[in-house]
Amino acid sequence: MHADKVFKALADPTRRKLLDRLCEKNGQTLGQLCENLEMARQSATQHLGILEEANLVSTVRRGREKLHFINPVPLHEVYERWVRKFERQRLSLLHDLKTELEGDRE
């Protein structure tokens, strides 16, 4: 997994909005996704390209149209690598902090 590409792709409100819109209605064209986005089509194209690079979006051409679909796999991998790991240690981490604040110096 390319954590860098996935996180960078998610680190932009426009791109997260695009994912949300695809979540509401999957398989939209570029034109549909551009509507109400308050930015030029070319800008949205770049954002979608970044999402595609991160494998968060897959596309299928249909004639002159390009349909966009969410791919949930990278998000699941992010969860496995970055969330579960920390979740597991959550209690012990909070314990460390509490201990430290109490002045118990190693």
Next chain:
Amino acid sequence: MHADKVFKALADPTRRKLLDRLCEKNGQTLGQLCENLEMARQSATQHLGILEEANLVSTVRRGREKLHFINPVPLHEVYERWVRKFERQRLSLLHDLKTELEGDRE
């Protein structure tokens, strides 16, 4: 939650490395975290500041030292908002894609 700050903070390999090192040994000082990082202390300070801004790291001063602790809460919130939502729709999304590829046009 400030998804923007959290994702931007995670969208850098140095910052993810810092989180990993804190996961191995929580409560390290700035100096300890800088070791073997192949960058100036001031750069690492900036990265840690970004992690702190995103609430992914909490700090406690102890004399002239500053101790850093992981805060797993924002990661859990990211999971709740961005992973579970898509996980729930995973199967239906894959179904949409399959249907689309089969040429079943709306």
Next chain:
DNA sequence: TTGACATGCAGGTATTTACCTGCATATTAG
């Protein structure tokens, strides 16, 4: 107090990013 140490703060530069305009290509409908 003084020297060593840990961190903070102020800038400066090069790269990356986000957005745009303008034009090219490809598909469909008539």
Next chain:
DNA sequence: CTAATATGCAGGTAAATACCTGCATGTCAA
């Protein structure tokens, strides 16, 4: 074929980012 439509590609500018150097502040130990 031709016009309308959907998307692709090239490039240019302003802002954000990542890194640095240099110096200031605060703490500890002797």
